[in-house]
Amino acid sequence: MKYYLTTPIYYTNGAPHIGHAYATMACDTVRRFKRLQGYEVVLTTGTDEHGVNVERSAKAAGKNPKEFVDTIVKEWRRHWDELKIQGDEFIRTSSPAHHRTVQWLFERCRNSGYVYKGTYTGQYCIYDNLYVNDAKPGDNCPECGRPTETVTEENYYFKLSVFQQKLLDLYAREPKFIQPESRRNEVLRFVQSGLNDLSITRTSVQWGIPVPGEAPHVFYVWFDALIAYLTGAGGPEYEERGLWPADLHMIGKEIVRFHAVFWPAFLMAADLPLPKRIFAHGWLLVEQDKMSKSRGNVVRPLPIAQVMGADALRYFLLREVVFGQDGSFSYDALVQRYNSDLANGLGNLASRTLSMIHQYRAGLIPASQGDQQIARNCNAATEAALDAYEEFEFNRALEAIWSLISDIDKFIVERAPWKLARQNDVESQKLLDNTLYTAAETLRIVCGLLSPVLPEAAAKIRLQLGFTTPIESVRTSELDWGHLPEGQKLGKVDAVFPRADAKLSIEKMQQLEEQELARQNALLGKAQPAALHSKAQPAAEPAPAATGDGKITIDDFAKVDLRVGLVKSAEPVKGADKLLHMSIDIGEPEPRSIVAGIALAYKPEQLIGRKVVIVANLQPRKLRGLISNGMIVAASLGDGQPVLAGFLEDVPIGARLK
Numbered sequence: 001m002k003y004y005l006t007t008p009i010y011y012t013n014g015a016p017h018i019g020h021a022y023a024t025m026a027c028d029t030v031r032r033f034k035r036l037q038g039y040e041v042v043l044t045t046g047t048d049e050h051g052v053n054v055e056r057s058a059k060a061a062g063k064n065p066k067e068f069v070d071t072i073v074k075e076w077r078r079h080w081d082e083l084k085i086q087g088d089e090f091i092r093t094s095s096p097a098h099h100r101t102v103q104w105l106f107e108r109c110r111n112s113g114y115v116y117k118g119t120y121t122g123q124y125c126i127y128d129n130l131y132v133n134d135a136k137p138g139d140n141c142p143e144c145g146r147p148t149e150t151v152t153e154e155n156y157y158f159k160l161s162v163f164q165q166k167l168l169d170l171y172a173r174e175p176k177f178i179q180p181e182s183r184r185n186e187v188l189r190f191v192q193s194g195l196n197d198l199s200i201t202r203t204s205v206q207w208g209i210p211v212p213g214e215a216p217h218v219f220y221v222w223f224d225a226l227i228a229y230l231t232g233a234g235g236p237e238y239e240e241r242g243l244w245p246a247d248l249h250m251i252g253k254e255i256v257r258f259h260a261v262f263w264p265a266f267l268m269a270a271d272l273p274l275p276k277r278i279f280a281h282g283w284l285l286v287e288q289d290k291m292s293k294s295r296g297n298v299v300r301p302l303p304i305a306q307v308m309g310a311d312a313l314r315y316f317l318l319r320e321v322v323f324g325q326d327g328s329f330s331y332d333a334l335v336q337r338y339n340s341d342l343a344n345g346l347g348n349l350a351s352r353t354l355s356m357i358h359q360y361r362a363g364l365i366p367a368s369q370g371d372q373q374i375a376r377n378c379n380a381a382t383e384a385a386l387d388a389y390e391e392f393e394f395n396r397a398l399e400a401i402w403s404l405i406s407d408i409d410k411f412i413v414e415r416a417p418w419k420l421a422r423q424n425d426v427e428s429q430k431l432l433d434n435t436l437y438t439a440a441e442t443l444r445i446v447c448g449l450l451s452p453v454l455p456e457a458a459a460k461i462r463l464q465l466g467f468t469t470p471i472e473s474v475r476t477s478e479l480d481w482g483h484l485p486e487g488q489k490l491g492k493v494d495a496v497f498p499r500a501d502a503k504l505s506i507e508k509m510q511q512l513e514e515q516e517l518a519r520q521n522a523l524l525g526k527a528q529p530a531a532l533h534s535k536a537q538p539a540a541e542p543a544p545a546a547t548g549d550g551k552i553t554i555d556d557f558a559k560v561d562l563r564v565g566l567v568k569s570a571e572p573v574k575g576a577d578k579l580l581h582m583s584i585d586i587g588e589p590e591p592r593s594i595v596a597g598i599a600l601a602y603k604p605e606q607l608i609g610r611k612v613v614i615v616a617n618l619q620p621r622k623l624r625g626l627i628s629n630g631m632i633v634a635a636s637l638g639d640g641q642p643v644l645a646g647f648l649e650d651v652p653i654g655a656r657l658k
């Protein structure tokens, strides 16, 4: 029995953050669970490498797109290795195998009459890679709120509009095709409101898969990325591997439409089988906020894995967040859960059980049937956990397992094996055998049940229980009571989850996070010093606090570093009619690169040589791939028109405004 599941393929204009890790760890958990059930599982992941966004990031890093993505892809792969993701295939959209699959699928759609040529003029969001059909020039993208760009292109179109009824029939026939229910309803509403044909090629981008015989057309990134799922199943020869159709596409909630509408339509047009299930999870926030580079609140997964372990991170995320809904990460909550559930709960049960068997029974599993009440609890918890895993309700699975851990803890305390050990009568010794067997057998079952979420810890505990076969060989059929062999010799006992000092652990993670950020910035060719984005910064320099009447103190005002600057050069930003890119001397060794939305009010030649006021200590940010390291001060008139602040007298460059 085969089970084919996929993660989305990740954009390569940046390195992974904890949200990506969450998404991928969840898929790996499903992979491990399905193997536990006895499936021959294939999990694919990979990278979505084409498009204008990557083209621009590569340019900013001073590399050509291929060189750039090669570096970034190494980063993604390294993350998945360190986070113990058992991916079976890593699909790169820049690979020849994938190019071939996309071109093949296009030909199939064209041959069946679902592709035609047309012209499009309108707004486009480069961040979401979407045409924004109802937008006017200057409008922002309704998905991400960032400015759209006007484009005119001759494109190939996919006749999405003719699939409306077929898609609605599909959703009615397969009620579990899109889950959870809320996402299904969202898709239903979208499709019911009518579908526009979809442009599936671009001529404005070079970095993409060429449309055969149609240079300079390249495929639209979504008529490229989605097809990676088929590339992973063997491409045009997919029938040979027996993996297609996929059993599950696990995705984030914001890309449901692409997966539940576009993707089945492409496949129907090409007369190929449809995936069985699409499950959309929610977003991982950081202390309730969306992660973003400009907010400087991005959390990276490796520092956490290095300090607390990859298992602990996965456990925290799957235990804390209701899968399907949004959830929140914080270092504090992570360390708290680690100590209460892993160190005190599971870790303590393991070390206590195993050391007692070493101490009282020379490290050999005693002969016993175990306690029948605990046996029943175990079987019930196993059933509940497996049911929950099946529905991707990870938090519920973990709750069921932890309620078993707490049952067995109570049982051990009540039996007080340390007292029984001191009594030499046959009855007490039998009861001690029964107690130790019960604890060890529960631990064995718990290990099996937890192996999808705590792969490393489960493997370690299994070894300590004396098993020589790997945790990956365990199947659900062995999870009922009574499989622990009498006389089995335990391995060496070693703490799996030593208690963590909260303060030290958090400091260490934050320190590593800063180093990781600096390393990734260097990789992406980013100019800004790492410290400016550091998480520690807000703590060291809190935002100006308003006093009770909404006023700030003079000290708060003094934190804003306002300087006189001289505009050395100014030029329009391609594709953004409001922006100017300037180089401004504020008396530092190098002039600052600053991007400002003043192009409608000032022509570049009006600005060169002019003295302006700059906020010099703002966090740098990137606009259209250009670093903006500072802000130019202007009055904003009623219609939003900016008027630059300036001086009547002559003032020296770099002078501070107080």
Ligand code: MSP
Binding pocket: 007, 008, 009, 010, 011, 018, 019, 020, 022, 023, 048, 225, 226, 227, 228, 250, 251, 252, 253, 254, 255, 282, 283, 284, 285, 291
């Ligand atoms: N390249 C497309 C997917 C193409 S699949 C054929 C893409 N890439 S992405 O890198 O932007 O996002 C990949 C996945 O990561 C998405 O499913 C997205 O939901 C997920 N996440 C990105 N940030 C996330 C969080 N903060 N939390 C949870 N998942 C999030 O979209």
